[in-house]
Amino acid sequence: MSSGKDKDNKDKEPAAAEAKNDHEDSDEEASGTSNFSLEFLGRYLATKLKIHGDDKPKEKILEEFTIDGIVSHINKNNCNNIIVMAGAGISTTAGIPDFRSPVSGLYHNLQKYNLPHPQAIFELSFFHENPRPFFELAKELYPGSFKPTICHYFVKLLNDKGMLLRHYTQNIDTLERVAGVPDEKLVEAHGTFNKGHCLACRKSYTQDWMKDKIFADDIPPICDDCPGVVKPDIVFFGENLPEKFHKSITTDFSKCDLLIIMGSSLTVQPFASLIDRAPDGCPRLLINREKAGHQSGLSLFGYGGGLEFDRESNVRDVCWLGDCDEGCLALAEKLGWGDELKELRKQEHERIDKDEGKTMKKDPKL
Ligand code: CNA
Helix, strand or coil: CCCCCCCCHHHHHHHHHHHHHHHHHHHHHHHCCCHHHHHHHHHHHHHHCCCCCCCCCCCCCCCCCCHHHHHHHHHHHCCCCEEEEECHHHCHHHCCCCCCCCCCCHHHCCHHHCCCCHHHHHEHHHHHHCCHHHHHHHHHHCCCCCCCCHHHHHHHHHHHCCCEEEEEECCCCCHHHHHCCCHHHEEECCEEEEEEEECCCCCEEEHHHHHHHHHCCCCCCECCCCCCEEEEEECCECCCCCHHHHHHHHHHHHHCCEEEEECCCCCCCCHHHHHHHCCCCCCEEEEECCCCCCCCHHHHHCCCCCCCCCCCCCCCEEEEECCHHHHHHHHHHHCCCHHHHHHHHHHHHHHHHHHHCCCCCCCCCC
16 A cells, blocks of 8 residues: 555545545435435536536447346457456455445444544544554454455456456455455555554554454554554555555556446545546446445536436446345356356355364355
């Protein structure tokens, strides 16, 4: 990840943007302003300003706006530059809660940490004041206690078949790595528990070092060389995104021949805006429990942007609503890899249980 030494503020936007999004949500609720009226206002302004980014006639790219349409696109075009964008929803069936799902989401279960507000647990300013809640939560969610899901193995299979250009994940649980997605194909946009650094002298620490400290309740872990606190390299609100993220997005998206987005509310910037980097001719498939990305950014102002599956002008976007594992399995089955995917998951879970002897919290069955 880009180090905390780099004080370029450009990347502080993500945290600010998310905080702003959340703030805007509550304002919206309070004032009763609906997405409809915002969209209406946006389209009205777009008409007045003569901005018609969404109106230009476009060539239809998919035969149908379904998983079948996506499969036909893959087969006809021999897609081998597929980009996957993933969020917390691909890991919920492994037993790791996401942020925003009602009842089960982390934000709804943080009362015990007595925080000023839920996001504070991932805010650097609060962490400096009181790092304990973050480390208590880290203990609950620590990598090594969970097994990858069908989604993670689907991405691994895409790579094995030479079809994956890059997997961009917002997740910090390292399950892509556990599933065998190679480092060069992986962009961990919000960092990872894989490594850590002393916040004072920047000395680097391994995951095992941090894990030993955290599980021995030696919290917060203190640097061996100075009195600084050691923090896993996960990106907090107010921190820069990893350099690999910025380098990869500049070259990857122009090549993308299919974008698959799964398990994300697409509310955290700049990650969410990556959907707009896919070229015009590139289909985009959302696999999620709820619609996402369709009312984001400039789309609210009738100026293109965002996923288009709800718009009459849609030529390329598919929304598949349901469980990510089921969506990936449906896609794999239609590609003729259903059994291979199930077998890969079974064998890998057996291997993890046997070789690593880890005590897993859940073994979800499809
Ligand atoms: P989010 O905002 O919590 O959204 C998750 C989305 O996934 C929601 O739209 C859910 O409806 C959907 N969802 C949840 N479970 C499933 C499922 N089984 N099948 C289909 N859809 C499902 O999370 P995002 O990833 O969009 O937000 C980005 C945050 C979350 C990043 O900064 C992450 O670091 C952070 N996060 C990561 C983890 C993890 O590493 N596993 C866990 C919790 C939060």
